[in-house]
Amino acid sequence: MSRDEARAAAERAARASYGKLVALLAAPAGDLAQAEDALAGAFEQALRRWPETGVPANPAGWLLTVARNRRRDEWRKPAAVPLGEDSASLDPLADHDPYAIGDKRLELLFVCAHPAIDQAARTPLMLQTVLGFEAAEIARAYAVPPATMAQRLVRAKKRIKQARIPFTVPDRRIMPERLPAVLEAVYGCAAIAWRGDPGEAQYLAVTLAALLGDEAEAWGLAALTTLMLARRRPSFVPLDEQDPAGWDAALVDEGEAYLRRCGSAGPPGRFQLEAAIQAVHCDRRRTGVTDWAALHTLYAALLTVAPSLGARVAAATVVGRIEGPSAGLAALPTGAETFQPYWAARADLLARAGRDATAAYQKAAELTDDPDVAAFLTARIKAAKRPRGPKLPK
Numbered sequence: 001m002s003r004d005e006a007r008a009a010a011e012r013a014a015r016a017s018y019g020k021l022v023a024l025l026a027a028p029a030g031d032l033a034q035a036e037d038a039l040a041g042a043f044e045q046a047l048r049r050w051p052e053t054g055v056p057a058n059p060a061g062w063l064l065t066v067a068r069n070r071r072r073d074e075w076r077k078p079a080a081v082p083l084g085e086d087s088a089s090l091d092p093l094a095d096h097d098p099y100a101i102g103d104k105r106l107e108l109l110f111v112c113a114h115p116a117i118d119q120a121a122r123t124p125l126m127l128q129t130v131l132g133f134e135a136a137e138i139a140r141a142y143a144v145p146p147a148t149m150a151q152r153l154v155r156a157k158k159r160i161k162q163a164r165i166p167f168t169v170p171d172r173r174i175m176p177e178r179l180p181a182v183l184e185a186v187y188g189c190a191a192i193a194w195r196g197d198p199g200e201a202q203y204l205a206v207t208l209a210a211l212l213g214d215e216a217e218a219w220g221l222a223a224l225t226t227l228m229l230a231r232r233r234p235s236f237v238p239l240d241e242q243d244p245a246g247w248d249a250a251l252v253d254e255g256e257a258y259l260r261r262c263g264s265a266g267p268p269g270r271f272q273l274e275a276a277i278q279a280v281h282c283d284r285r286r287t288g289v290t291d292w293a294a295l296h297t298l299y300a301a302l303l304t305v306a307p308s309l310g311a312r313v314a315a316a317t318v319v320g321r322i323e324g325p326s327a328g329l330a331a332l333p334t335g336a337e338t339f340q341p342y343w344a345a346r347a348d349l350l351a352r353a354g355r356d357a358t359a360a361y362q363k364a365a366e367l368t369d370d371p372d373v374a375a376f377l378t379a380r381i382k383a384a385k386r387p388r389g390p391k392l393p394k
Contacts, residue, residue, distance in 0.1 A: 006050035009059060010043055017060035018132040023108040025067055030111075030165055032129055032157040034071070042066035105130050106208060109185060110170055112156070113178035116163045121156040126185035128153055131200070133192055140369065141192055143338065175212075182208070183221050183271060190225045202229045209258070216262040220272030223262070226255035227278040236372045238348075244285030252282045270306040273298055292321045309339055317345050325353035340367035344377065351380070 018039070025035035042063045056062040112126045124142065127133045139149035159165075170178060186208065190201035202225040209218040230251035231242065259279055262272050277298050284290050299315035312333040320328020328349045336342035347360035358381055365377035 001051050001054050003047070003051050006047055006055065009050060009055040010046050013046075013059040013063060014043065014132065017063070019105045019108070019130040021060065021064050021067065022129055023105050024064060025071060026108070031161045033154075033161070035067075036129070038067040038070040039063065041070050105204065106182075106211065109182045109204075110175075110178050111160065111165055112185075113181040114160070114163070114165045115177065116165060117156050117159050118152070119181075121152040122181040123185045123188060124149060125153055125156045126182070127188050127192070129157070131185065131189045133189070137192055138188075141188060179212075179215070179218070183217060186225070187221060187271065190228055194228060199229055201225050206258070209261075214263075216266070217269040217271050219258050219261045220269060220275045223255045223258035223275035224271055224278055226251055226258060227275065227282055230255060230282065236370070236376050239281055240290060244282075247282065247285060249285070252285065255279070255282070268301070268305075270302065273302040273305060277302070290321075292318055296322055309333060309336055310341060312336075313339070313341050313345050317349070320349045320352065325349045329353070338367070340364055343367060347377070347380070 021039055022032065022035050025038055026032050045066050046059075046063060050056075108130045109126050112129060113122050117125065124138045127138050127141075128135060135150045135153060136146045139146040142149065186201050186204050189204070193201060202222075205218070205222040205225040209215065209222040212218045230248040231239070232248075233242070233246070255275070256279055259272070259275050262268070262275075268276070277295060280291050280294050280298065295318045296315075299311065299318055302311050303315060313336065316328050316331035316333070318328075319331040329346065332342065332346060332349075343360050343364035347357040347364055350357035350360055361377050361381045365374045365381070368374050368377070
């Protein structure tokens with residue numbers, strides 16, 4: 001096996017199991033940094049060994065075994081053993097079967113939502129430690145410098161260790177104060193991975209909703225991530241230009257079923273409203289048209305509950321469909337000049353109004369980090385520059 005093949009196998013294992021492995025390794029002592037170091041060492045060993053021995057049948061189990069041995073060695077060092085413990089017999093991972101990878105990620109999500117951790121760091125910590133995103137990716141999502149985000153994450157991990165925060169799912173009395181950050185992290189996972197593999201976020205959302213049973217916002221997030229997954233495409237195409245025949249009908253039905261489980265005991269929350277918006281778009285597979293009036297109503301409610309910049313931009317595009325592109329341009333939020341979706345929406349509205357959209361398309365292409373999206377926007381620039389109709393004689 002070549003080194004490139006071994007590296008590709010290691011990357012697949014990281015995407016599939018990184019969060020699970022960190023949770024298993026960190027649970028006994030609550031030391032996230034040490035768990036990540038042990039796992040990093042296991043991946044380094046995989047890159048050395050797998051080209052010679054081949055990829056094991058259970059890569060995640062192999063990695064956990066190696067990381068577990070590294071942790072055992074660390075725990076046997078006198079300086080690393082807690083007072084009163086026998087270093088010769090202590091093995092914090094002895095109860096875990098390395099070839100039976102359990103899903104501890106939800107527990108770790110709630111650990112990262114502990115009130116002892118700085119509120120601004122909770123969701124980013126979950127995205128990195130549990131869901132496997134790089135600090136730079138999280139920094140882009142939060143529009144902060146990578147160094148700033150890295151410092152937040154380091155401080156949060158130290159806080160978990162110092163406060164000896166237990167790796168347990170809180171009971172019903174404690175869960176409400178931690179749940180919003182957990183839901184936000186799963187949503188962030190779906191948003192960051194929407195062009196890659198949002199299946200992990202959908203799995204976590206559905207698992208969490210089932211765990212909670214009757215939490216409306218959790219079912220709303222399950223519906224939202226499932227409907228997003230149903231429209232996953234190998235290449236970028238704007239939602240209103242997609243052919244509904246290419247969507248996964250079974251996942252659409254599943255997402256709509258989750259949305260119905262939200263109930264109507266109280267006013268809908270953010271994720272219920274976002275899921276309802278996605279359901280309206282998905283209903284085009286049945287009706288053949290988009291119900292822009294319904295979307296306008298739902299966005300008005302969403303802006304009341306969660307007036308995010310992304311929601312305001314999306315609401316402006318809906319206004320442009322109902323009242324005309326000029327009204328949509330007027331509805332775009334101010335102060336959003338560094339927000340890529342703002343420029344993409346502005347370019348589309350300008351083009352619909354018959355105005356020059358070249359500069360807006362160029363800005364939107366410059367601000368995206370997705371090469372597929374950049375290629376799509378560049379193609380729109382070329383189309384906008386293409387002469388319209390026959391040239392008149394001089």
